Amino acid sequence: MNCGIPVAKDTYWVGVNDRQTDLFESIWPLPRGVSYNAYLVADEKVALIDTVKNCYEADLIGKIQGILGKDRGVDYLIVNHMEPDHSGAIKVLKGFFPQMKIVGNAQTKEFLKSFYAVDDSDILVFKDGEGLDLGAHKLSFHLIPMVHWPETMVTFDWATGVAFTCDAFGGFGTLDGGIFDDEVDMGYYEGEILRYFSNIVGRYAPQVEKAIEKLKGLDYKIIAPSHGPIHRKNPNYIVEQYARWSRHETDCGAVIAFGSMYGNTQKVAEQVARALSAEGIEHIVLHDTSRSHPSFIVRDIWRYSGLVLAACTYNMILFPPVQTLVEHLKNKNMKNRILGVCASYSWSKGVALKALKELAASGGWELLEPQVEVKSSPTPEDLKLCDQLGKNLAQRLKACQSAAG
Numbered sequence: 001m002n003c004g005i006p007v008a009k010d011t012y013w014v015g016v017n018d019r020q021t022d023l024f025e026s027i028w029p030l031p032r033g034v035s036y037n038a039y040l041v042a043d044e045k046v047a048l049i050d051t052v053k054n055c056y057e058a059d060l061i062g063k064i065q066g067i068l069g070k071d072r073g074v075d076y077l078i079v080n081h082m083e084p085d086h087s088g089a090i091k092v093l094k095g096f097f098p099q100m101k102i103v104g105n106a107q108t109k110e111f112l113k114s115f116y117a118v119d120d121s122d123i124l125v126f127k128d129g130e131g132l133d134l135g136a137h138k139l140s141f142h143l144i145p146m147v148h149w150p151e152t153m154v155t156f157d158w159a160t161g162v163a164f165t166c167d168a169f170g171g172f173g174t175l176d177g178g179i180f181d182d183e184v185d186m187g188y189y190e191g192e193i194l195r196y197f198s199n200i201v202g203r204y205a206p207q208v209e210k211a212i213e214k215l216k217g218l219d220y221k222i223i224a225p226s227h228g229p230i231h232r233k234n235p236n237y238i239v240e241q242y243a244r245w246s247r248h249e250t251d252c253g254a255v256i257a258f259g260s261m262y263g264n265t266q267k268v269a270e271q272v273a274r275a276l277s278a279e280g281i282e283h284i285v286l287h288d289t290s291r292s293h294p295s296f297i298v299r300d301i302w303r304y305s306g307l308v309l310a311a312c313t314y315n316m317i318l319f320p321p322v323q324t325l326v327e328h329l330k331n332k333n334m335k336n337r338i339l340g341v342c343a344s345y346s347w348s349k350g351v352a353l354k355a356l357k358e359l360a361a362s363g364g365w366e367l368l369e370p371q372v373e374v375k376s377s378p379t380p381e382d383l384k385l386c387d388q389l390g391k392n393l394a395q396r397l398k399a400c401q402s403a404a405g
Contacts (some may be wrong), residue, residue: 004040004063005179007230008160008222010137012040014048014063016056017174024085024172028199028295032192033174036085037226039164040067040074041157044135047076047103049155049164050226054088061096073097076124076132078139079104080166081152082111086226090116103132105143107151128153142218144168144211146204154215161221168211169238170227171196182233189229191299193238196227197245198302199295202332208246212239245302248335252397253283254306257297258342259290259319261312264377268342269310271383275390281306281397289321294328302334305400306393309359310342311352318355326359337365338396340389342372349373368392 004012015037024030036052038060046068052060064074074097079087082104090112094100102112103124112118126132131140137159144152147168155164171193178184201208223231223238231238254276258269266288273284283304287297289311301307311322318326339360343352353373360367369392372385 002062004067007039007224008157008162010042011157011160011162012042012063012067013179013230014038014040014060014067015175016052016059018053018056019174025200028172028195029293030172032172034172035175035227037170037224037228037230039224040064041134041137041139042067043137045075045133046072047078047132047134047139048074048093049078050080050086050166051077051089051093053085054092057089057092060089061093074100076100077102078132078141078155078164079108079112080155080164081149081226082108082115083149083167084115086166087115090118094118094122103141105141105151105153107145108153111151142214144207144214146207147211148201148204154211156218156220161219162224163215163218163220163222164224166226167201168208168225169193169223169231169242170225171229173228175229179230180233181229181231181238184229186229190241193228193241194245194303195295195299197242198299198332202245202302202334205246205248205333208242212243212246215239250305250336250400251283251303252281252400253285253304254281254308254393254397255285255287255297255300255304256308256310257287257289257292257301257322257325258310259312259322260288260310261314261319264374265310265312265342265344267378268344268372268374268382268386269308271378271386272308272310272340272342272390272393275387276394279391279394281394289319289325294325297325298328298332301329301337302332305336306338306340306397308340308342308389308393309356311344311356313343313345313348313352316348316351318352323355326355329359330362334363337363338368338393338400339365340368340371340393342374342386342389344374344376344378346376349375366396368396
């Protein structure tokens with residue numbers, strides 16, 4: 001991965017792998033790192049599409065020079081997205097290639113000035129649908145605002161059918177040898193693409209739907225995002241997955257997320273899980289909110305239609321790790337979920353149960369009966385209620401599956 005890799009005619013991946021950053025945006029865990037994908041189109045004029053995080057400028061420039069040689073420079077830097085993991089090398093690149101013009105839209109221009117104090121004379125502003133002629137390669141720019149920043153756009157190469165989509169269709173994980181979907185284990189990457197979508201892009205699902213509609217007008221053959229694998233084998237597959245997720249379509253399964261200090265609420269969660277399994281539900285994911293990062297829980301909740309939240313009370317409030325998860329869920333504007341709730345307390349009856357029920361109301365979710373509330377430790381009667389909740393959820397999941405099928 002120390003040199004540029006061909007993507008299409010005259011087109012190269014010149015990105016980098018980041019194996020040092022532990023938290024993406026200082027929030028989201030990166031157990032297997034992340035790639036920053038930048039692309040070079042070397043025609044009569046040379047265009048670089050996006051850059052890399054600011055500690056990797058030398059790697060980027062080395063790859064560019066390996067393709068162009070040291071006597072030729074970059075004519076245009078096309079900025080699809082201004083977030084610093086994609087724009088962080090702008091100042092160094094401008095110093096290295098002083099003749100380089102920076103291409104973006106009106107929103108891009110404002111960010112270029114506020115982030116990097118770029119002079120107006122170095123910026124070329126294009127409107128939605130306008131383009132740039134490199135020679136044999138004709139590029140056009142298609143604005144997809146709020147996927148997931150206001151200036152975000154897609155660059156399309158009409159000569160090769162490559163759509164450079166920036167954060168759209170990207171995911172976590174370094175590129176370990178292969179850079180294409182037909183070279184890597186997509187079973188892993190699909191989970192990380194969904195984790196990226198659900199936590200970073202998912203809040204803007206309506207804007208994602210509009211962006212996908214805009215892409216339908218382009219005869220794309222390759223989807224080249226700014227993170228994760230390049231999709232060339234079946235680019236429509238990842239677009240269809242994004243479309244499903246943005247419509248809040250789900251698979252038949254359930255996530256049970258619990259918060260338990262001494263194991264009593266965990267018993268409740270496991271009882272519901274057992275009841276679901278006994279009713280024939282195969283896809284059941286249990287998360288201990290004290291140990292699973294919210295990003296993994298949110299990803300699984302985005303995938304499955306059923307959710308059970310089980311939480312104890314702590315200092316007169318909802319158990320903090322569950323409260324954190326609830327705030328994440330409210331922020332994502334997730335729709336079409338079926339919610340079951342279980343709460344426990346010892347002397348503050350109703351506190352945790354009320355907080356969990358409010359999530360259903362705020363999201364317009366279906367709230368199942370019974371709503372289980374346990375004092376201190378679950379009794380046989382409490383566990384029977386958990387069984388009933390599991391059965392009721394299983395029935396609703398089967399009904400959803402039948403309707404979808």
